Amino acid sequence: xxxxxxxxxxxxxxxxxxxxxxxxxxxxxxxxxxxxxxxxxxxxxxxxxxxxxxxxxxxxxxxxxxxxxxxxxxxxxxxxxxxxxxxxxxxxxxxxxxx
Amino acid sequence: xxxxxxxxxxxxxxxxxxxxxxxxxxxxxxxxxxxxxxxxxxxxxxxxxxxxxxxxxxxxxxxxxxxxxxxxxxxxxxxxxxxxxxxxxxxxxxxxxxxxxxxxxxxxxxxxxxxxxxxxxxxxxxxxxxxxxxxxxxxxxxxxxxxxxxxxxxxxxxxxxxxxxxxxxxxxxxxxxxxxxxxxxxxxxxxxxxxxxxxxxxxxxxxxxxxxxxxxxxxxxxxxxxxxxxxxxxxxxxxxxxxxxxxxxxxxxxxxxxxxxxxxxxxxxxxxxxxxxxxxxxxxxxxxxxxxxxxxxxxxxxxxxxxxxxxxxxxxxxxxxxxxxxxxxxxxxxxxxxxxxxxxxxxxxxxxxxxxxxxxxxxxxxxxxxxxxxxxxxxxxxxxxxxxxxxxxxxxxxxxxxxxxxxxxxxxxxxxxxxxxxxxxxxxxxxxxxxxxxxxxxxxxxxxxxxxxxxxxxxxxxxxxxxxxxxxxxxxxxxxxxxxxxxxxxxxxxxxxxxxxxxxxxxxxxxxxxxxxxxxxxxxxxxxxxxxxxxxxxxxxxxxxxxxxxxxxxxxxxxxxxxxxxxxxxxxxxxxxxxxxxxxxxxxxxxxxxxxxxxxxxxxxxxxxxxxxxxxxxxxxxxxxxxxxxxxxxxxxxxxxxxxxxxxxxxxxxxxxxxxxxxxxxxxxxxxxxxxxxxxxxxxxxxxxxxxxxxxxxxxxxxxxxxxxxxxxxxxxxxxxxxxxxxxxxxxxxxxxxxxxxxx
Ligand SMILES: [Fe+2]
Numbered sequence: 117x118x119x120x121x122x123x124x125x126x127x128x129x130x131x132x133x134x135x136x137x138x139x140x141x142x143x144x145x146x147x148x149x150x151x152x153x154x155x156x157x158x159x160x161x162x163x164x165x166x167x168x169x170x171x172x173x174x175x176x177x178x179x180x181x182x183x184x185x186x187x188x189x190x191x192x193x194x195x196x197x198x199x200x201x202x203x204x205x206x207x208x209x210x211x212x213x214x215x
Numbered sequence: 216x217x218x219x220x221x222x223x224x225x226x227x228x229x230x231x232x233x234x235x236x237x238x239x240x241x242x243x244x245x246x247x248x249x250x251x252x253x254x255x256x257x258x259x260x261x262x263x264x265x266x267x268x269x270x271x272x273x274x275x276x277x278x279x280x281x282x283x284x285x286x287x288x289x290x291x292x293x294x295x296x297x298x299x300x301x302x303x304x305x306x307x308x309x310x311x312x313x314x315x316x317x318x319x320x321x322x323x324x325x326x327x328x329x330x331x332x333x334x335x336x337x338x339x340x341x342x343x344x345x346x347x348x349x350x351x352x353x354x355x356x357x358x359x360x361x362x363x364x365x366x367x368x369x370x371x372x373x374x375x376x377x378x379x380x381x382x383x384x385x386x387x388x389x390x391x392x393x394x395x396x397x398x399x400x401x402x403x404x405x406x407x408x409x410x411x412x413x414x415x416x417x418x419x420x421x422x423x424x425x426x427x428x429x430x431x432x433x434x435x436x437x438x439x440x441x442x443x444x445x446x447x448x449x450x451x452x453x454x455x456x457x458x459x460x461x462x463x464x465x466x467x468x469x470x471x472x473x474x475x476x477x478x479x480x481x482x483x484x485x486x487x488x489x490x491x492x493x494x495x496x497x498x499x500x501x502x503x504x505x506x507x508x509x510x511x512x513x514x515x516x517x518x519x520x521x522x523x524x525x526x527x528x529x530x531x532x533x534x535x536x537x538x539x540x541x542x543x544x545x546x547x548x549x550x551x552x553x554x555x556x557x558x559x560x561x562x563x564x565x566x567x568x569x570x571x572x573x574x575x576x577x578x579x580x581x582x583x584x585x586x587x588x589x590x591x592x593x594x595x596x597x598x599x600x601x602x603x604x605x606x607x608x609x610x611x612x613x614x615x616x617x618x619x620x621x622x623x624x625x626x627x628x629x630x631x632x633x634x635x636x637x638x639x640x641x642x643x644x645x646x647x648x649x650x651x652x653x654x655x656x657x658x659x660x661x662x663x664x665x666x667x668x669x670x671x672x673x674x675x676x677x678x679x680x681x682x683x684x685x686x687x688x689x690x691x692x693x694x695x696x697x698x699x700x701x702x703x704x705x706x707x708x709x710x711x712x713x714x715x716x717x718x719x720x721x722x723x724x725x726x727x728x729x730x731x732x733x734x735x736x737x738x739x740x741x742x743x744x745x746x747x748x749x750x751x752x753x754x755x756x757x758x759x760x761x762x763x764x765x766x767x768x769x770x771x772x773x774x775x776x777x778x779x780x781x782x783x784x785x786x787x788x789x790x791x792x793x794x795x796x797x798x799x800x801x802x803x804x805x806x807x808x809x810x811x812x813x814x815x816x817x818x819x820x821x822x823x824x825x826x827x828x829x830x831x832x833x834x835x836x837x838x839x840x841x842x843x844x845x846x847x848x849x850x851x852x853x854x855x856x857x858x859x860x861x862x863x864x865x866x867x868x869x870x871x872x873x874x875x876x877x878x879x880x881x882x883x884x885x886x887x888x889x890x891x892x893x894x895x896x897x898x899x900x901x902x903x904x905x906x907x908x909x910x911x912x913x914x915x916x917x918x919x920x921x922x923x924x925x926x927x928x929x930x931x932x933x934x935x936x937x938x939x940x941x942x943x944x945x946x947x948x949x950x951x952x953x954x955x956x957x958x959x
Contacts, residue, residue: 151613160620162627166664167259173622175607179644180633183622194621201619 118149122210128203135198150205159204161197164190170197172204217628218243218569219280220657221562222541225756226594227576227691230553236562236573237543239657240280246566248547249275253559253574255678255930256663256671262844264678264930267663270560274547280566283544284432285656286503287634289537290322290423290439291478291489293499298450298475299326300413305475306453307337307347308374308462309421310444310512311388312530314645316343316365321439322424323373324446326414329425332356334414336424337375337386339365339439344401345388347375351412359384359405366392366399370444370512372462376452382407387455391512419497421446421478422505422533435502438535440645444511445529448475463513465526468493481529484508484521485780486753504539504651504757506532508780509773520778520785534643538636539757540655551577557585557688559592559677561663569624572662574670576689584705586686587950590677593669593715594654595692595722595748598758600669601658602629603638605769617810617879623666625659635659639760640769648770653757667845672926673712675844676739679929680710683943685950692722696750699725700732708735708949713926714853715743717758719750720784727799733914735949739942741904741923742804742853744796747789749781761786765885767807790861790885798862801907802855802921808880808896812851812924813873814841815906821870825958826908828948829870829918832940839871840938843928848875849938854904855921864909866958871906873922914954918945 127143139147155175162173162183170191173183186204191197203214224235240246250272258265307324315321316339323345325336332350340346343364350356365371369392376385387402417425421443423435447461450473457471464470467477476497482490484507489499501507508521511529521528549562557579561572576592579585606612606620607630613620622630629635636656637649654661661670680687687710694702696719703709703725715738718726723744730736748760762768763777766788779786789796796803816838821830833839840849850873857863876896886901887894896902904921911917928938 148614151619152611155608155610158620160622163621163623166623167261170621173627175620176630179608180631182631183627198619 118145120146120149120206120210122212128206128214131202132199135195135202150202150209153205153209159201159208161194161201168192170194172197172200217241217624219246219564219566219571221564221571221573222655222657223562223573223575225575226654227578227693228551229578230551230555230580232551234549234551234575235545236547236549237283237541238278238280238546238564239283239543240566241282243280243566245277246280246564247277249563250549251561251563253561253663253674253677254681256665256674257667257844257930258664262930266678272549274549278546283541285538285541285634286433287538287636288423288435288438288535289501289503289505289533290435291421291499291501291531293419293489293497295414295416295418296495296497298495298497299419300415302413302450302475303379304377304451305335306374306376306449306451306458307335308372308458309337309446310370310462310530311345311365311373312368312370312442312512313339313365313440314368314647315440316367318440320437322420322422322437323439323443324419324421325424326417326419327425328414328417329427331415333412334417335377335411337373338424338437345373345375345386347384347386349377349384349407349411351409355409357384357405357407359386359403361386361388361401361403363388363399363401366390366396369396369399371399372459374458377407377411378452379410419499439533440535442509442530442532444480445478447477449473450475466492479529480507480531481511481525484525484528485783501531503537505534505537506650506780508776508778510775514775516775519775521780522778522783532647534645534647536633536637536644537651538634538656539651539653539754541657553580559674559689572664574662576691578690578694579688584688586688587707588685588687588946589690589703589706589709590680590687591695591709591711591715592673592689592691593712595696595719595750595758596714596716597661597670598652598654599639599717599748599760600660601638601652601654602635603640603660604629605638605640608641615809625665629659642770648762648772650761651757651759655756667927669714672845675926675929676710676712679934679939679942682934683939685943685946693750695722695725700728703729703734704732706734707952708737708946710737710946711740711743713740713923715740716745717748717760718744718746718789719748720782723789723794723799730911730915730917731913733911733954735915736800736917737945737949738800738917738919739925741855741921741925742807743855744789744799745804747784747786747792749779749784751781763787763791765791767883788885795858795861796855797858800917800919801863801867801909802857802905802919803861804853804883805856805886806876806880806882806896806902807853808877809852810846810879811877812843812846812848813875813896814848815839815850815871815873815904817871818869820868823868825910826868826870829908829941829944831944833937837937839941840925840928842931842936843924844930845924845927849925849928850904850922851876851880852923855919856901856903856905857907867907867909869905869907873904876902910955910957912957916949916955918949
């Protein structure tokens with residue numbers, strides 16, 4: 117299994133520059149790893165107004181429980197929601213907090 | 216959060232018929248209802264193509280809100296009877312295959328009055344063990360439990376008895392799983408210090424326990440996940456040997472004189488009827504569509520078809536998240552007036568900052584047509600996708616779809632409300648695949664202003680038809696299923712939606728006969744005519760699907776259970792049945808990919824005189840559809856191609872072929888016998904859509920684009936582009952009654 121190198125924060129910067137790609141081969145690996153972790157407690161995007169407003173949420177641990185929204189976070193740009201999801205998943209996957 | 220949800224009694228309706236609108240609200244005292252015609256349901260504000268028209272309707276106005284409950288969980292219900300009320304000593308027994316033994320108390324067979332605390336209940340208790348509860352009123356309840364958890368997904372013979380003379384209770388579970396595994400058999404005895412009392416008029420239930428009579432909406436609780444087989448109730452205490460003999464006997468009434476009831480689930484498979492094979496006729500019925508035609512405790516593997524060995528398919532599989540008919544009260548009705556133009560309509564409901572569209576399809580009065588073109592709305596496919604939650608359950612959905620999971624308000628609402636039922640893409644909570652999907656419930660994704668899959672992208676085609684001034688009627692899959700070719704023959708041409716994936720046999724036969732007899736079909740979609748499914752003759756508004764063997768099946772079908780219970784037909788891909796979509800429309804699915812779509816280029820065959828009408832006004836070297844809403848191109852999402860081995864008619868012209876597919880666009884499983892790293896769009900030449908045309912000897916013709924994304928390119932540049940032009944060229948020629956001639 118591919119493991120993310122937590123020191124490669126340059127890949128976070130690369131993602132931030134262009135969340136929709138194109139991405140380097142290394143960043144593609146990181147994205148694949150971050151997209152294929154467990155479904156439970158996965159950070160996700162929640163669209164609150166079509167094409168206009170996005171929040172970030174976290175999947176519950178079981179069916180029937182609500183998606184918890186990350187408090188105080190609303191974006192008017194999908195890419196910013198994707199940036200936050202990327203960082204939160206990076207932290208969850210590496211166990212290392214980002215500044 | 217959602218404050219208002221609703222559904223209607225039907226999805227397809229004709230003038231003179233009555234629409235019943237059933238609404239539930241959350242925390243709002245009133246709501247507003249209006250009628251709208253849906254022209255384009257894509258509400259992305261950057262595209263600015265959303266269009267609905269308000270229509271004057273007598274029901275428009277304000278209504279009081281109220282919350283209605285969706286009952287979930289399948290079970291069997293047997294009305295009370297004299298035999299049940301006069302039961303003294305008894306033995307109750309059933310074969311049990313638990314799929315969530317640890318979930319908490321689950322009813323197996325009970326005749327129990329929850330309010331009076333009287334009767335008996337055979338259950339799986341909180342520790343996963345078989346237990347008998349006996350009651351004679353509050354404070355007079357005794358439980359005896361076997362004390363050992365039942366083994367997960369293994370058969371057990373569970374039995375319990377009460378001796379009215381001695382007060383003795385007994386319960387036992389006999390392991391009938393593999394001889395390589397630990398034996399979970401166990402038994403226990405107890406004593407009641409009172410004389411048990413019957414549960415009176417309460418129904419006998421299987422796979423659930425009753426709620427208090429004061430409960431509203433839902434009448435049952437403690438739903439069992441798993442299979443039950445051959446439940447029997449006998450009016451005396453049986454020995455272990457007698458229980459065993461009765462459990463195996465196909466004709467228990469010949470063996471046991473005091474048999475009260477011996478239910479035989481192998482009878483009436485495909486219906487809700489549950490037959491009692493004793494002389495007492497304690498027949499019951501299933502509720503919320505548990506799965507029948509499933510392997511019994513004695514399944515030998517020698518037969519795969521329940522019709523050939525019904526005695527080995529005598530089980531029913533129950534799920535606590537099964538659903539069928541929400542059964543809500545009607546808030547208001549609407550009689551569709553004569554003169555209402557055929558089309559897609561919705562009851563628009565608004566409460567506070569929330570809204571809901573209860574969408575339905577108005578067809579012309581039965582036996583008539585009001586346009587030369589019919590838009591065939593894929594309502595059976597919409598049903599298969601109803602309340603789709605695969606993306607919130609499947610770990611690898613993001614890898615398949617190449618995105619960050621993005622839920623809208625509707626998806627988030629569903630996540631909190633499992634009772635609204637799953638789609639045929641999902642797994643039940645116990646891990647088994649979902650086979651039934653109903654429209655008699657609020658369906659969050661069959662409406663405008665929803666994500667662009669299944670229903671909503673079809674409105675790109677409607678929006679284009681309106682823009683192009685091409686008059687059309689709307690008819691639906693359910694109409695085609697019931698009326699066959701006669702429905703289609705009223706039209707010069709039929710146009711599909713973007714994704715007509717699920718077909719019953721009558722639908723398939725009707726469409727095939729229409730084309731053969733001179734009809735014209737424009738298939739403006741992809742991944743069409745893929746899965747055989749079934750509709751029930753008994754129960755309206757629900758489909759059954761068994762995803763046998765192959766294909767992009769999202770879940771594996773249980774081996775040995777590939778035959779549909781509604782029809783007895785073999786389920787799965789039409790391709791695997793020897794009737795591939797290529798033989799119907801020229802093309803069939805080869806690949807899927809959701810990140811980026813490709814475009815088409817004309818082939819030399821496109822310059823054949825036969826195809827000239829298709830390309831009027833299109834340049835020889837023009838790139839076709841390098842724009843669009845789905846993946847930025849007209850060829851994508853799910854794409855189809857010709858295959859002579861699979862029956863593409865030999866005179867078919869491939870008039871354009873797609874290119875530019877992504878590394879995330881993969882061959883479908885049915886297109887490859889083994890997996891390798893060159894299965895994707897940048898390395899595999901089979902990853903492409905073929906745009907095809909062929910005539911039929913009856914004067915008919917078929918045009919196929921073989922791509923779901925095609926419809927998403929129609930709105931580009933104000934619906935003026937080469938995808939729209941080609942679509943218009945085809946439909947205008949197809950609406951011209953001059954017969955097509957077969958090539959020399
Ligand atoms: Fe599909």
